[in-house]
Amino acid sequence: MIELNYILGFIGAATAVVSVLVIGTFASAGLIFTGDHHHRPHFRPHFRPHSRA
16 A cells, blocks of 8 residues: 555656646747747838838
């Protein structure tokens, strides 16, 4: 019974660690994607300074 509890506890801890890693990976990937697609256009407007000069 002690070994079974140890195995179950290890599986639970491993599952928690894996889920945190997966969520962190998806969160960072989402931040990169949203940062590239939503913040860059605001940084660089669509009008072209070269055509004006």
